[in-house]
Amino acid sequence: MLDTLDAPAVRTWCRLALSALGQAREEIDALNVYPVPDGDTGTNLYLTVESATAAVEHCFDGAAAPALGQAARAMADGALIGARGNSGVIMAQLLRGVAEVLAADGGGPQALRDALVRGAEAAYQAVSEPVEGTLLTVAGQAAQDAARTRGPLAEVAGAAHRSARDALLRTPEQLSVLARAGVVDAGGRGLVAVLGALADAVAGQQPMGPVALGEDLPPTHAPCGEPERLPGHPAFEVIYLLDAPDETLPRLRARLAGLGDSLVVGGGDGLWNVHVHVDDAGAAVEAGVEAGRPHRIRITHFAEAAARAGARGGAAAEPAAERAVLSVVTGAGLAELCRSAGAAVLPADPDAPPSSSELVEAVRRCAAREVILLLNDPELRAGAGAAADQLREEGLRIAVLPTRSPVQGLAALAVHEAGRRFDEDVVAMTSAAGATRYAELAIAEGQSWTMAGVCQAGDVLGLIDGDVAVIGTGIAETGAEVLSRMLAAGGELVTLVLGDGAPQGLADRLVAHARRQRPEVDVSVFEGGPECAPLLIGVE
Numbered sequence: 001m002l003d004t005l006d007a008p009a010v011r012t013w014c015r016l017a018l019s020a021l022g023q024a025r026e027e028i029d030a031l032n033v034y035p036v037p038d039g040d041t042g043t044n045l046y047l048t049v050e051s052a053t054a055a056v057e058h059c060f061d062g063a064a065a066p067a068l069g070q071a072a073r074a075m076a077d078g079a080l081i082g083a084r085g086n087s088g089v090i091m092a093q094l095l096r097g098v099a100e101v102l103a104a105d106g107g108g109p110q111a112l113r114d115a116l117v118r119g120a121e122a123a124y125q126a127v128s129e130p131v132e133g134t135l136l137t138v139a140g141q142a143a144q145d146a147a148r149t150r151g152p153l154a155e156v157a158g159a160a161h162r163s164a165r166d167a168l169l170r171t172p173e174q175l176s177v178l179a180r181a182g183v184v185d186a187g188g189r190g191l192v193a194v195l196g197a198l199a200d201a202v203a204g205q206q207p208m209g210p211v212a213l214g215e216d217l218p219p220t221h222a223p224c225g226e227p228e229r230l231p232g233h234p235a236f237e238v239i240y241l242l243d244a245p246d247e248t249l250p251r252l253r254a255r256l257a258g259l260g261d262s263l264v265v266g267g268g269d270g271l272w273n274v275h276v277h278v279d280d281a282g283a284a285v286e287a288g289v290e291a292g293r294p295h296r297i298r299i300t301h302f303a304e305a306a307a308r309a310g311a312r313g314g315a316a317a318e319p320a321a322e323r324a325v326l327s328v329v330t331g332a333g334l335a336e337l338c339r340s341a342g343a344a345v346l347p348a349d350p351d352a353p354p355s356s357s358e359l360v361e362a363v364r365r366c367a368a369r370e371v372i373l374l375l376n377d378p379e380l381r382a383g384a385g386a387a388a389d390q391l392r393e394e395g396l397r398i399a400v401l402p403t404r405s406p407v408q409g410l411a412a413l414a415v416h417e418a419g420r421r422f423d424e425d426v427v428a429m430t431s432a433a434g435a436t437r438y439a440e441l442a443i444a445e446g447q448s449w450t451m452a453g454v455c456q457a458g459d460v461l462g463l464i465d466g467d468v469a470v471i472g473t474g475i476a477e478t479g480a481e482v483l484s485r486m487l488a489a490g491g492e493l494v495t496l497v498l499g500d501g502a503p504q505g506l507a508d509r510l511v512a513h514a515r516r517q518r519p520e521v522d523v524s525v526f527e528g529g530p531e532c533a534p535l536l537i538g539v540e
Contacts, residue, residue, distance in 0.1 A: 001154055002202050005107025007071035011060065014053040014075060015207040016197035021046045022382020024193055029389075031186040034134070034177050035086065035262045036233060036277070036302050041186035044085035046386050048092055049194070050355060051082020057352075069103030076100075080267050081241065084298075087187035089239070089275045090123050090135055091194070093266035097122030109153045116143040116160055128253060128263035133175025135187030141167035142195060157199040164192045234260045234277040237300040238284040242272040244292025252291040259283055277302075300393075323418050323425070324368035327409050328354065328376050331529030334406050334497065341413040343374070350531055353380055359387035363398070370397040370422050372429065374409040378402065378466070399426040404466060405438035406528075407495050407538025432540075437489070439464045439482050439537040441475060443501075476506055479535050480513045487517050491539040494523045499532035506535065 002009055021028075021042065028042030055078025059066040066074075076099035079092035097119035105111040120143035124130050145163035149156050171185040172178040178185055244252070249265065249272065256263050260278030267273050274294070278284045281299045288294035327338040328346045335345045346362040348354055354362070359380075363371050371391075375384055381402050388398040399422070403409045412429035420428070444459040450468035455461060462470030462482035469485060472478030483494070494514050498507060507525045514523050528536060 001204050003153060006068050007066045009201055010071040010075055011056050013198050013201040014056050016200050017194045018049050018053045019207055020193040020197050021049055025382060025385060028186050028189050031183045031189055033181045038302055040085060041087045043386050043389050044088040045091060045190040047084045048079050048082055048088035052079035054078060068107050072099035072102040080273050083273045086262055086264055086275055087135055089264040089266045089273050090126060093126040094119040094123040094139055109156050112153060112156050113147045116146045126264050126266040128257050133171040133178060134185050135191050138164050138167045138188035138191050154202050157202040161195045161199040164195045168192050234279045235302060236281040237277055238281050239275045240288055240294040240297040242274050242288050242292050242294050243270060244272060248291040252287055255287040256284060322368045323370040324366035325372045325416055326362055326366055327374040329406055331532035333527035333529035334532055337526055343413055356383040356387040359384055360390055363391055372426060373400045374403050374412060376403050376406045376409040378404045397422060401430055401433060403433045407438045407536050408433040408436045411436040411540055435540055437465060437486055437539045439486060440533045441479055441535040442533060475503055475534050476509055479510055483510055483514060483537060484517060486539045491521060493540040494521055495538035496525045497528040497536035499528045499534045500530045501534035
């Protein structure tokens, strides 16, 4: 339990928020009926917070730990630069308001109260015509209740989270389009995730894989039937970053307000994120040119976006065109194995997994109309989903196979056939991966509770299907025990991938062990490379 926020707490908050939004991204997308039913609010919020998280992580790259103000400002600046869509710009401005107070007043309970109030005020100020029943309402109610709460930091953060959930449930009463669709506000749902992550960070929770979002929050659901389209709504969404003096903003706001609606301008100190819905996209960009220097311009046609949102998940069964498989792997040996099987490779650092933008660029480099993405790590699933949505907007067919281990990826690659129809290839590869049980060995960094008991620093952990099943003292002995448990459930093919930490003779010992237990089993041994775990095991 924290008494005060510091830079590591901001880092944890961002990580937990990103994980929570990743878990809820598709649900939030499905709730998106206002202001335009284009099904991307969850994705936009995820990408916004991903940019904020990356900026905070960059603060910790130096030799000295950053101060609270530095981390808070990095969070706000990263969110502003990466903000996507109406909800993303509002969220970025809210985080900017929070950061202003934390940087000036520290991270105690009163500072957090003031920060949440300032964040809600900044969010309202960014919107030209605030509408109740949206993220703004949820932010305002959460800030009010937090400001009235006396007590330690955890009580303030918890009050904000609880109030946000209550406010979210009332949004259909405040906005008729939500009531008619039978949903709560999508942006407000995202804010509940972010404030829940803040409460968890203050309570001392650390990121440990995907974070469950609001298990005690009453279930929400997708719109009933066809989402309502607002009559006479503008045709385009225009969003860009703008380098411009502060004094040019009033004229810019007035010009854009006359061109369309849903105007949100966030930022400050010469850098702004501009978002507006218009019929004349060129005029909206020209207004930015008059004010300063617009860049990273993004124009979306709503009719096309809505059609894509409605079509997600249902691909037409067409003959395969140019197709690629992209595999995310750690270790030079694994990378070479994937290349030899015909896949393109995105090398990954186990301590810094690729972001959604890096996945997007890697897919583009494949230069294929159809791409099957092998993640080989459950932590990448949320970012890959956001990346796939961006790439589908470019007309690509993307299938994300949520392989949880490189050995599952190798099994999928073994049955890949470019000559098959795309959907048939995806099904075959998914089935092969799903039929492969996986395990790995890891070295414990400290004392911890696990499914197999308490481990100490230096113990060898045997994880089967992601859970610690064996705690041992030696790699060879622990590997043999893990292999025995996996073969007890049956299997015809064993794949062993050795990392640099594998002791001499490990492969021969495990091959002999497997054949003593099941003489009919086939065993394949590969070198994984320097960034691979000491041992990976796959059993098909």
